[in-house]
Amino acid sequence: MVGQADLVIICVSVGVALGVLIACLVYFGIRWYKKRAHRGRSVDEPSLTTLPIRTNGFGTSTDFSASLTSSIAASSSANPQKTSHLSRWNHQNRDGFASASGILKYSYKEIQRATQNFTNTLGQGSFGTVYKATMPTGEVLAAKMLAANSKQGEKEFQTEVLLLGRLHHRNLVNLVGYCIDKGQHILVYEFMSNGSLANLLYGEENKLSWDERLQIVIDISHGIEYLHEGAVPPVIHRDLKSANILLDHSMRAKVSDFGLSKEEFFDDRNSGLKGTYGYMDPAYISTSKFTMKSDIYSFGIIIFELITAIHPHQNLMEYINLAAMDYDGVDEIIDKQLVGKCNLEEVRQLAKIAHKCLHKSPRKRPSIGEVSQSILRIKQMRLTKEDTMSFVSGSFSRAVSQIEDQQVELNRIITMKHRETG
Numbered sequence: 570m571v572g573q574a575d576l577v578i579i580c581v582s583v584g585v586a587l588g589v590l591i592a593c594l595v596y597f598g599i600r601w602y603k604k605r606a607h608r609g610r611s612v613d614e615p616s617l618t619t620l621p622i623r624t625n626g627f628g629t630s631t632d633f634s635a636s637l638t639s640s641i642a643a644s645s646s647a648n649p650q651k652t653s654h655l656s657r658w659n660h661q662n663r664d665g666f667a668s669a670s671g672i673l674k675y676s677y678k679e680i681q682r683a684t685q686n687f688t689n690t691l692g693q694g695s696f697g698t699v700y701k702a703t704m705p706t707g708e709v710l711a712a713k714m715l716a717a718n719s720k721q722g723e724k725e726f727q728t729e730v731l732l733l734g735r736l737h738h739r740n741l742v743n744l745v746g747y748c749i750d751k752g753q754h755i756l757v758y759e760f761m762s763n764g765s766l767a768n769l770l771y772g773e774e775n776k777l778s779w780d781e782r783l784q785i786v787i788d789i790s791h792g793i794e795y796l797h798e799g800a801v802p803p804v805i806h807r808d809l810k811s812a813n814i815l816l817d818h819s820m821r822a823k824v825s826d827f828g829l830s831k832e833e834f835f836d837d838r839n840s841g842l843k844g845t846y847g848y849m850d851p852a853y854i855s856t857s858k859f860t861m862k863s864d865i866y867s868f869g870i871i872i873f874e875l876i877t878a879i880h881p882h883q884n885l886m887e888y889i890n891l892a893a894m895d896y897d898g899v900d901e902i903i904d905k906q907l908v909g910k911c912n913l914e915e916v917r918q919l920a921k922i923a924h925k926c927l928h929k930s931p932r933k934r935p936s937i938g939e940v941s942q943s944i945l946r947i948k949q950m951r952l953t954k955e956d957t958m959s960f961v962s963g964s965f966s967r968a969v970s971q972i973e974d975q976q977v978e979l980n981r982i983i984t985m986k987h988r989e990t991g
């Protein structure tokens with residue numbers, strides 16, 4: 570027989586055990602729920618701080634999948650509309666890659682077909698070969714294939730995909746897609762049918778008019794202005810040169826190759842400096858510090874290329890220094906294609922701006938915003954002049970026709986008087 574006291578003890582023990590069990594269940598339940606919620610959040614809204622926006626000498630990431638995922642995360646949190654699309658990618662793509670910032674991901678086969686088995690070559694750069702790609706929709710694109718033997722290729726590839734996916738401007742050669750398939754890395758850009766500014770200036774037919782050149786300078790300045798002052802965080806190009814300015818079907822210029830971390834030999838030794846000889850800021854060469862003002866220096870060189878059609882490798886700097894001696898010194902070095910076909914005052918104004926860009930001291934060079942303003946003023950000056958001219962010529966022709974009317978009237982009166990007296 571169980572006594573009443575024993576019954577109470579048993580009931581209390583069972584109650585306590587049940588209580589402990591329920592408490593444990595609640596505790597582990599909450600932990601499990603929190604873990605799940607955290608995992609879900611980290612897929613959809615990862616931290617922005619992990620984003621290696623520019624690995625061009627600054628970042629440390631070497632793992633493409635990791636950094637690409639971070640980029641997607643950042644762009645998805647920055648743009649909520651893209652979140653569902655990107656998380657779909659995260660779930661669907663077995664490689665764990667997603668289409669960064671809405672740019673398209675192509676298969677190797679698609680690019681192979683579009684480039685007619687990589688036979689439609691557009692050009693060759695240090696990054697690799699560029700092919701013309703005609704997509705099944707009829708859209709024409711440019712596919713830049715990373716050379717297999719490229720030393721920094723992998724890094725450049727991830728840098729460009731990460732960076733370009735987030736930068737869009739009408740004066741930048743926009744990245745529309747990429748391919749990472751069958752061990753190949755390919756970047757797909759909008760197609761620029763008029764090729765590079767370098768080809769146009771130094772090719773067989775240099776037919777660029779002064780108006781086209783002025784518009785090209787304005788376009789480049791707007792592209793750089795977006796990189797320096799519009800992009801967050803700001804982007805320094807590091808390799809501005811006429812070969813990196815491409816022109817579309819209507820001769821509008823766009824800046825290309827930004828985000829590529831290229832190493833060139835500055836002299837016989839590997840100097841560790843990035844950029845291209847002839848365009849490199851002397852202050853960068855002496856201090857190894859690359860700033861936005863180093864881009865401004867390279868832009869100054871490009872402006873002088875447009876004025877003179879002399880390549881920086883052909884002693885352009887010496888001509889520039891000669892021209893700097895007089896106000897109208899630039900008249901002596903102007904491209905002979907332009908002689909008699911341009912407004913010399915505009916050329917001198919533009920040369921003055923370019924001189925400021927080349928100032929020895931980076932601090933004294935103008936910002937890209939200031940450069941853009943000054944260039945636009947040249948165009949505005951012309952428009953005001955044209956208005957005045959058309960006003961002047963308009964009032965002149967009005968005055969001539971008034972005189973003619975008065976003469977007709979006078980003749981009529983004289984004839985009438987003759988008739989009366991006769």
Ligand SMILES: Nc1ncnc2c1ncn2[C@@H]1O[C@H](COP(=O)(O)OP(=O)(O)OP(=O)(O)O)[C@@H](O)[C@H]1O
Pocket residue numbers: 691692693694695696697698699711713742758759760761762764765768812813815825826
């Ligand atoms: N988007 C494009 N549309 C049309 N042609 C292009 C495009 N991108 C590049 N090209 C062509 O391919 C050539 C090589 O381009 P790429 O950017 O690879 O090298 P680069 O800028 O000339 O030299 P580097 O890589 O040494 O700076 C260009 O000169 C141009 O003629």
